[in-house]
Amino acid sequence: MKKKLYTASLLLLILFQWSCSDFLEQEPGSQISIKEQLSTRKGMLEAVVGMYSLVEENTRFENYAVYGDLNGGNIKFTPNLPSAQVEVVSKIQEIYNFNDKARESNLEIFYKNAYRIITAANLLIENVENTPFFTIVEQDQIYAEALSVRAYTHFLLLQVYAQNTNFSEAEKLGIVYKTETLQEELKYAPRLSLAESYVAIVNDLQKSLDLFSDTPILEGPEYSYFREVSVKALLARVQLAQEDYPSALENAKSVIENSGVVLTSKQEYISSWKQPLQPIPEILLEFSVSVDSDGNLSGSKSAIYGYTSNTKYANYAASQDLLNLYTENDIRGDLFLEQQLPTLENNETVNKPYYFTHKFQGNPGNPVFRLSEMYLIAAEAAAQLNENSTALNYLNAIRERAGLTSLTNNNNLKEEIFLEYRRELAFENKLFFDIKRLGKNVTRNDGCISTSCNLNYPSPFFVLPIPQETININTNLIQNEGY
Template identity: 50%
Template structure:
């Protein structure tokens, strides 16, 4: 697994991000302590630049692995419910985590948004990539190929971070008039040049800028990252194309989604994990599935100790040591008896307080994220399902059916024999195959479907009818207050 180094550069960037809320760039630069390494000095050599790039991956990993984003799409869509409290006065009771209470009820507040840290951290990552891009050309000790590789990875990170913000803060494309539909602020310059107060792009423009960054990155990638560690831990030409295919899907650009997904499937040099290894590979420690195209690996310190992983939310260790999120019956009930993916759930009886009495109730923990799992950003299974959805929209029903059946055959599920109700079959297959990997709520929004949460729902709002302004979250008020040009989302 990759080791994310805690560099002074990263600490400086964090300080810089905060200070720019309070003072100008020139003020900050004038106050640099002489005993510290300035950003200019840090980014003046290839070694410093690579340390900065590695730190940016660390920031990105921490942001997507953070509880808010890591569980958001599955929690909102209905794949997840909660475990009983282990100790204390609330022992045996089931409650909603307080840091997601408003989001879970589709009642997030702009003034105290549950996602403020995600919003800020995303733009912090983007600022880091922009600093790298602004300094990389001046490196005296890097070749042109090396400079291009650094640019490629920074551009891919920038595109990916903007894309995730788009999912959270912009309605799925086409839900309102395209010329008026809001995207996000797209930052292409760092804060080192001074504070600006941009407006949100239209959603069409936002997607165009994301795609532009990815395409430039694809032109710059070489065969290998300059960073140490497993190749699947970093953006490369293959997984950047996987990102591009997903962006095209979100944009409803079916032809490009089909062609890009098809390119990855045919040319990635990666095969679907076979049936006989599928469950065991998810269960293995410290190594992702062989079909993973990008996993943001678990950070470790110099002694090899894990700093945090998705088991912090999904892990089961004993009946007195387990975490918050388990599969709902809404999800579990979708699997056929022959489906090997049913083996990916670890059923445990936990003492639960019901009508004042402790009762052992079965809860199903996912095996996908036990031990030390990294954040799985892209894997090949998703590309088959992207190609299937694009084929469906292009009218190629047989290809759509065949791609769905490829995933179902691997799972030993009953194969589709007709092209009837393919949209429903596709959505169900995505839900079963990609559960807990951050897709369901965004899939429902993209396909203009309502949310219906039944098992384990603790909210007064267990359903969300489409369309609704609550399919997106509010821009945090403090950001609106700092930038009068920043338009708030409807209903917040």
Template identity: 50%
Template sequence: MNYLKYITIAFLIFTLQSCSDFLEQEPGTQTSIDELLQNKEGVLIALKGLYRNVEGTVREERFSVYSDLQGGNIKFTPTSSGNSLGQITPGVNLREAYSFEDMAETSNFASFYSGNYSIINQANLILEYTPKLKDATETEKKQIQAEALTIRAYAHFVLSQIYCQDYEYTPDASHLGIVYNTESIKSGLKYPKRETLANTYSLIITDLKTAIENYSETAAMAGPIYSYFNKNNAKALLARVYLYKKDWANAYETANDVIANSGFKLVNATDLVSQWAQPDLPVSEALLEFSVSKDSESIVSTSMSNYFGVTSSTYAHYVASNDLVDLYESNDIRKQLFITVHLQTLVNGVLTAVPYNFTRKFQDNAGYVAFRLSELYLIRAEAALENNQPALAMADVNTIRARANAALLTNTANLKEDIFLERRKELCFEGHLFFDLVRNHKGITRNDGCISTNCGMAYPSLKFVLPIPQSNINLNSNLQQNESY
């Protein structure tokens, strides 16, 4: 037990030391958790390190491209040089998962699973030490706790997206959820079982509601407001959770609250393309975009452009599939968010210049867009439809379509499918499609660019969730593996 506790503490210290403003220490000395978190300054350093871990985990290739790749919005680019010039192969980090053939022993997502539980443990440490601070006001302590609670809920939620079937997979959501940790390992080693998905969502919602009650108007740390959790984007997360739970009344109310009271406005049509093309800033309607890490000279080492970027001399691994591009009407200004480049590709053994569509959303130093106001309009639309208010739903969809210069809907006959397709077009590359397909009980159909052994798969499927990494199963005999693995 002590060994694992110290491993966890050492990991947290290592994480904090990666921050450029970590407290200076004499060579060879160490800082214990008790020493580090005994005052407000130390807790804020820990919180900043925690955000770095969250950003690195969700922006990392596995999670950031997974939903669009599995759903069919994106495909791979050809190899740019060497003996494999022009060949198209899946990325090593997603090779098995892409084909729905991931294995517990060698899971592509093993680091994602352990990384999120490390984030949860660090959030719990902050939650445990913050109430004891003597140099922070009650308002400051509540703000720190609110951000840590939101991070804890967020990490559990993204884990549930990857490892749990959708909420209505069983009538009462009694199927497997995830382990929900509310205490750090420092308080003692435990071997918990997985909650049901119903309990998992209940715990996520409780954490978020508590956090929202504790938020103040002042962020815990200095920096861009869009980089940290606050009351508005915590409500956006809660609205998304209600959407996945199909709690339509609360989804509508929460999304409406953000739209009406957050002070955020949709980017206007004139600025939509130019704002996405900004090299260092998110679009103004971004409720949360985790800032990318920079070194002491403000140089970014890695960002979303590592996966979607294109320059005059290099290009990344992922582009839009024609399955996605062909959905847009000819006058839709969102088509201007594609950058068409011809790349040498082996076609029937012959190198051929083939057009590929990169996205302007994630060029230069782009961060991971976690929540955007457009999503809240589409959540409100879906919830309104399910609450038997189709006119309100159509109005919200048309708000998004009008900005894009797309033809407005004139009837509600196929509104459920219209909302689904609008989400696919508006939120592409932002991590929604596969999860939208599954929660709507739709199968997977990947046509253009699919090089998987499984390009189509009907709902329901045991392979719509990934295996719990075997190394974690070995550590906890109470941790039940997902069926079929």
């Protein structure tokens, strides 16, 4: 089920040679190397796969991949071996404590690699028209996928480094939006405003929709790459954050009604997550992990959330805060693997239960959008527009599939939708971003060993600092408040 692996090492080497900071810097001979790489059909396809490989690796990077659930309160730490002591994983300590540092940010690598991905996308965009070995339709397909990756990666940066739309006017900074690679003036570009950043993302996505064809340029399952349906799913999520509720509702409904994908049934829901090496059937976009010629995987989210034995397990398990949200009738309670692990408490080692998610035990792919999320986006957008009966219909589709009774009134409807996000999308790195987007407080109870377990909205610490190395290079950048 994984996409065919092309050798992308040359593209990656060029990008790392070119990019000694987050802003592209030319080096002698590098332009010639890129032209050589992109001068053949094989080289161009390698570059497209290389772009997707960078995206997959960056979104699976542990410090980023756990950020939404850890800082939102869905997960806690498991005991270390052999000490049995529960401690903060050192590499994410500062973001967990809401105390990240600009000079040594826990997500500095994520930030840098995001702009390398954007550079890879821009290189394809700038060179795809000069490819006589592709048809016009194939050129448009590559252009559309590169635009989508560029928009998606900028959106991830916006979620991490910019406040939500309701934050104070003085601090509504967005991100640097890079649309070209070689122009000198782009080297030290300032951050756009939050509103301008959203406009740039939406413009790229809408432009891509006019270019997609029915024939993917790469081999493998269509859900492994951006296509029209996954771009509309991304648009729905972006427009929800933008508070463009009519457009978010329209795009979410379009995906639900026209994608050809249906909600995974209640009977198959749990078993689908447990199916090895296969995504859940309702997947809209999943970044597949590369495999080599011997079938070995380059990595897996099971390294972050997996359990193999009492001497081999990952650093994170579900918090009781999350588990308490599933009632007895909720089939999603069966998505947790309970294991007794030796844990040091009061200088004594005792066995305590820890609950590992089944979502990534056998499936190494990186799910980005599922149809379930489109139902919840449609429900929230409709509720924001006071179309409560529509909101209830979409929300109840997810509740009923989970074995819960349908809601029949509008009492606390928006809160019920939020709780359904939390239950349905747990471990998919979205909770903290939803909390920030909705202007809620963070409350972490079970297993919290942070110096700051709670975070009240509004706060500067709902965003992370721009890495200081980038600020030093680009003096036009304004650092986030509090850093």
